[in-house]
Amino acid sequence: MTNNHRLCIQSAAIPAPRFHYSPCVQIGSLVQVSGMIALDPLTGQLVSGGVGAETACILANLQRALADYKVSLNDLLIARIFTTRFEAFAEINAAWEAVFSGDLNPPARTSVGVSALPLGASVEIEFTFVQS
Known part of the structure; x- marks a missing residue:
């Protein structure tokens, strides 16, 4: 793949976009x-439970799609x-730290x-990866 070639990637592991956009785009690495x-990956509806639950769901959905996106955390x-x-950012941090802990550098x-x-x-949350 050359650096100017754009590849739009979908993942069947997570809900499809509700609007017209590419959920993941790769250019080079x-x-x-x-x-x-x-x-929610089963219903496609917004999860309830507040910012902590939403953050945990986003991070879980991201992890479901990583193989299709050909990247890792x-x-x-x-x-x-x-x-x-x-004002509830501590709940976001708690969900974040549940994923980015141990030997995994955030x-x-x-x-x-x-x-x-x-x-x-x-x-x-949006994410930028560089394939290794």
């Missing part, structure tokens, strides 16, 4: 995952977290408070 909200360069509930991370997210979600 760079793999960009579009912002994910907490959609060790390839994760940066995650960008958007939340409408910044990626760089940016966190931004926003006024609204798609489908009434409280958390959205």
Whole structure:
């Protein structure tokens, strides 16, 4: 694959996008995952339970799609977290630390408070990977 060739990747392991966009795009060794909200993989509906539950669902969905995206958590360069509930960020951190603990080095991370997210979600996370 040349560096200027763009590959759009879908994963059957997670809910399909509800709008017209590519959930994952690869150019060369760079793999960009579009912002994910907490959609239940069985129903496609937004999960309930607050920001911690939403974050855990997003991270679980990401892990389900990693094989299709041909990356691993060790390839994760940066995650960008958007939340409408910044005052509850400790719950986001708890779900994050449940995944990025032990010998797994966490990626760089940016966190931004926003006024609204798609489908009434409280958390959205986008991910950038570099294949090793």
